[in-house]
Amino acid sequence: MKQLFLLFFFTLSLQAQFQINGIVKNTNSNEVLPFATITTDIGNYSITDVDGKFSITSSTPISFFIVSYIGYTKTKINIQKNTPFYNVSLTQTTDNLNEVVINTENAALAIIKKTIALKDNNNPQKRLKSFEFKTYNKLIVSANPDSISGKIDSIIVRKTKKGIYYKIDSTNYKFKNTVNKRHLFQTEKVSQFQFGDNKLKETILGTKMAGLKQPLYEILAFNLQSFSIYEPKYELFETKYNSPIADNSLKEYNYKLLDTVAIAGRNSYMIYFKNKKKSKAKGLEGILYIDENNYAIAKAIVRIRGLLDISANHDFEYFADENIWFPIHKDFQIIKGKNDDDIKIFGGTIQFDGDMEQDLSARKKQPSDYIYLRSESHNFDIQNNKNVKIPNPFYAVEIEKNALNKEESFWETFRKDSIDIRTKKTYSDLDSIAIRKKIANRLQFGKKIINGYLPIAFFDLDMRKFFSYNNYEGFRLGLGGVTNERLSKDFRIEGYTAYGTKDGAFKYNIGAAVKVDKQANSWLGVSYTDDVKEIASTSFLIEKKPFKIYDPRPINISTFYNYVSWKSYFETKQIPKTESVWELAHAEVEPKFNYTFLQNDKLYTSYTMTTAMASLQWNPFSDFMQTPTGRIEIEKRFPKFTFQYTQSLGRLWDNDFDFSKFDFKTEYEKKYLNGQKTSLLFQAGYALGDVPLTHLYNTSPNNITKETIRQRITFSGKNSFETMFFNEFFSNKYALFQFKHGFNRVTLFKKIKPSLVIVTRMAWGNLEHPEQHLGLGFKTLEKGFFESGIELNQIFNGLGLTTFFRYGPNQLPKIEDNIAVKLSYVLNLGF
Template sequence: MKNKILHLLLLITTSVSAQLTLKGKVVDEFDNPLPFVNVVLQKTTHGTVTDDDGKFLLKTKKYRGILEISFVGFETQTIKVSENTKYLNIVLKEESNQLEEVVVVTRPKKRLKKKENPAYKILKEHWKRKRKLGLNLVNHYQYKKHSAIEIGLNNLDTVFLKSVFKKNYDKEIKQVKYDSDGVNYYIPVYLQETISQVYGDNKNNNVREDIKAEKEEGLGAQGFVFDRMSNTFQNVDIFRNNIRLLQKSFVSPLSSNGFATYDYVLYDSIVKNDQKLYNIYFFPRRDGDLAFQGNVWIADKNYSVRRIKMAVHKKVNLNFVRGLSFDKEFEVKNDSIYLPTKNVYDGDFTLVDKNDTNKGLTIRKTITFSDYLLDKPKPDNFYLESVEKIRPDQFKKDEEFWDKSGKIVDEDTYTLINTVKKKKKIKTITGFINTVANGYFNTGHNFQIGPFWTLFANNQVEGFRTKLGFRTFKTKDDRFRVGGHIAYGFKDKKFKYGLESRYLLSYKPRIAVGVAYQNDIEQLGSSLLNTTQLLGNTFGTTALLNRGDNFFLSKVHKIATNFDYQVKLNFHVGVNFSHSRIRSASEADFSMSYVDENGNFQSQITDVASDIYVSYTPGRFVYGLGVERRFGRNIFPTFVLNYRKGYKGPFNGTHSYDKIQFKYNHPILLGELGLLDATFEGGKTFGTVPIGLLNAIPANQSFSLVKNTFALLNYYDFVTDTYAATHLEHHFNGFIFNRIPLLKKLKLRSLVTFRAAYGSISDANRAISRSNINYNTPNDVYYEYGVGIENIGYGNLRFLRIDAIWRSNYTPPAGALVSPTPKFAIRIGIRPGL
């Protein structure tokens, strides 16, 4: 729930009443619908274009006016309209003075084969050349990149604006711009601009980007939300066969496999600047496919792209997304080198549903490219270096610099943001966005309470449990932060608590230290590998509903420290030291006893240990420059290796041992087939240790789905000192259900899962145990498999996922403390997503 854009979206459904609503359809003389026809009310900013069926809808505050309908190759038509105007059927005639080069091909009602389609010949030539065109033709290049990311509230009516500006409404409304529909209003709340210099070395395939200047304005400082949202649109590379967007894989309209996904129409060709340009429209074959609709201009001779405009089809199975559009422009040099000049990405997001009357959130990213310099090489090692941002104000420049650098955002926008960020209602809305995104409530005085989703839980030892967390928070870039929690169990009538502080010692190299103190109850059998998390936070003590009895909880009294060193971005090494006293939280029901070297029974473990870990997450988006950083939900692999050493003697440590563990996770996009999320992990403990220091295969006795756990195991069903496990989930993203007519309208998505574990335990570890847990190991390989349906809900609120899960043959050993687990179960997960 923390990381989704979805949770950033505020917004309250409202209905907007317009003075004049115009509907109609535009066709040619042969009654063929004309898509992308311009429909504009003269002397206003109100306009729209027809959809792929030739239909349009236009709302305006005007009571009457002259409607102008125009399209390349056809005669422009004007029609008087008023509030009495009904549905318009408009027929456009072809111009009599068309250029000889114009070839009009309407969208075929019956799909043409590739070789019969005139667009195929042009696209085929483009596919042959696309790897040899553009900047790839030069060995070295550099250019200036100027980007602006704007976030704002859209589809606002005058009632809302009056509640924002109050007495100053008449004055402030003059600054507010109309939304894209020309009827309602739009208010920006956050803006960030960046100027950088890009250097490329094609000979060695290296790219360096140096930030020269940055500035931001608005309500982004309350949390990491707007930083995360500003990276919604990464570079959309139209020349790849598949485009990664919102954790999905969209088929590019310029893909060499595009004819399997799109219908192409060569609409016309024109001569511009002595160059012939072909205008090709593309439409998804199936409305629910992850694809775009729009048009592309392709030049003859070199068959390079001059401009492409495309948008995600409204029927695409994406929650919270009302609209996504992309506009890319290129210039051509020497008939072969085409250079990007401008990119505009526009997203419109809503909370409840995609109704055009609802308020929403706009994210707009504009990038301009200029000052190209080709084949002016620099030394090879220059391209390997980079200017890294390490401080929040590192690239701050004065207004004189920005005035000289050119503007892609007008000054009025900055003025308006500076005005609205002080308004109580806007601050309340953006504060709500941040609360829903990260779970923390602002209380003022640089102090927050949360996260709210861990407030209540239940287990057999504590009964009903309530937990209140807190943290200090001044800005998202705090170098020092303190956090913790206090919990109370209504059955055992005991308070538990934890406190942790972290400090960023150095920006470069990035070095962070932390210290924590904990006196709480943990479910040690629900996770295997933990590196930087000092306070225990296993889900076994945070679940509200569970199956069966669970007394397998441990009291943990711990002091821990952490030292984390960033070798480079997304590559960390670190050291932990900890002193923990561990014993059963309910000794009458769950024993953790063991025999020490003197033959005495012991019920408490004193674990004195150090950890050395390596964490590598290439390609991960990182936000914030303070001691706590947040990470984007883009697709990236994760590798973690941890070596733990236990010490007997110092600080009363009871056991000497060595443990090595690793985890590798790699989400893989498989084109239109969806996303495969694969995790592999394993570990081995060297030495003789009791149950509290062994590796329990992660079980899950709650009724909810928890990542990388086994839903049909009880805690401590399997106890090992050597283990290996894999967790595979494939999300089809609607690939199957979108092709089934009746299910297609429900927007459901299918998935399959497979999990397996193998492990063993030494005779020495069995021999010292006096626990009432019978050590059992998955030495014959235990596995679970399932099928599921996700994206269940209403409108955009599609959080639910339901899995049907089966397991391999497995019988708990004689004397097991709980009843056998079921062979089949239904589990529910909350997985908000796009």
């Protein structure tokens, strides 16, 4: 979802209208004072870094600022016109010092330990049985016009003997005129939050997005910052970091007591925290204001500085009756960071100024350098420990049906400040621009392209169908897709046709479906298919294949079966946190290789199968949003579980065999703060009864039978066994396990940045009555299969190299036959 968010706003940066910089030193020794507190007259906070330097930016004028440091006399500095840098000297004093601040590091640790020990008593989601409140949120993307030079620049194009030719650049001039009148984007939202039974739900009562009649639901669900600083994993811009008051936070953060301040008339410790890692953007830093009496968080400032500078504030109000600080306000801001590395987002390059400590020539400021994003939320109508009944608690977010059509009087009721001319102009201008430039259509077009569809009028072409290759069909050229909402939101027609240049045969599919439940996105459909499929391959009906420009594994597959099938199906999301497909199918199957199935003394070279299938995916830990148009998974969490049951239907519709199949898969993924990732996959299947080889299990092999390692070099798959030969093993019951761990990309040279992944795979299985399968030689997996390898992905322009080694009971006699070297390719869209 972060990718969609970045696609929408492209680049977020800020050059504030008012900025002051300076350094704080000891008057007597001239030593710098790190972590001194800077407070402006308008309430901005900052602290000096390890070199005693500070910088404060503001969208409104600053008249003065106060510098304080424990053990030193506070100093007030008045802002002087045209003076951007201030040398501040503080005088040390021994008067009125509290003993607790003699050793600020030890004092901070003692305070933090008490805060951690008492956090459950101070956390509203732990302490209170229930609560509810309403929130008004406003998000804007804008720029401060006074920061932008409005002059029209002349740029030298070239010099000749006849003179100098100029090109007029009015980019900044036009941009300044635009942001003088309106913001670049804005959205408002009013929500009701309800907490009970350890669940927090947001119901969106009203929402409006400038330029869009129907908002982007993914933007509404985007989590800019955590609800609470008490969460063990604090989330900032959809990235989770260890909280500074998590149980194990002392291992990860350094703390320093800066000062004591009064918040809402209660004294609070001001604790600075910073991740112990020295590299940039590896963790959080900020300030915690901790109540001296109950050690609760009274205010929190959190930030990350890197490619993007991100800051978040949390403000609390003290409720004396419950002796608890409750969140009442939070804000979030993204500005452009200082970095000499460019980053790419969907093919567009975002440039950054060089690091300040390096001697890098400054580039010319672009309009994007002045842009910032700011989100601000105000909580009101707070009620604690009331009888809260949460409707549909299995949705983390739910949008009311009439939330998109609120009158202006609704917004005037909830806005914190009265709407200004610039805000009004933003809505009117962007609405007209969106209609004129068809912004909504462009956004929809982009979303479909990412998912692999090319919309043309009322039909979405499926780009997966254009081109592929395998050893049986040769080049498979095709065309296919599905009708879209421009034709009908409640009815669809889909299909494809393809031609194999090697087998010289056409394949096709045609189907139609009707929506029977809008909220659950339930469809009832029928289809007819004449196509080929890899033998013994395991596919879960519920799983949607992600869009790939190419799929390398099928290139070397040569054993397929043809199937001509009719099917009816029902797909739904009716059951909370699940998706399911229920199917009734009739198929005529013909293996396209030398194979005969022996069953009850009868030989089958082709057969009829009538089956019923139920396929279900369950994501119990994910969060979902219910919108007026259906359900969206807004936060994917692991593990995920997929179940599938297939049952042949006796002699119905000339069915030849009686059998049952049970399939199961679970996936787990853990991302670490340092950018590494661990992935686990467990998959199993069990087939009972008379099942021909075409419908058994092959555990996804991906190695071709050639003499030398060089001859066997092909492309690696995603979850396939790279040293297992095609058609080497078949099973009617199996289990496989895969472990992957990916490390950060390592820069070897300027454009050589490989990503190291270590992989281990193992599988076990067995085949009952192998004598029934004639014509194809194979082995069984009762002794197990094991392989491990190293992937060096994205070495250069997406290309990589992988090496795997086969070991264990099924290791081959020749060492070289156990080695597989493969190419890998990762298509980088700039995500």
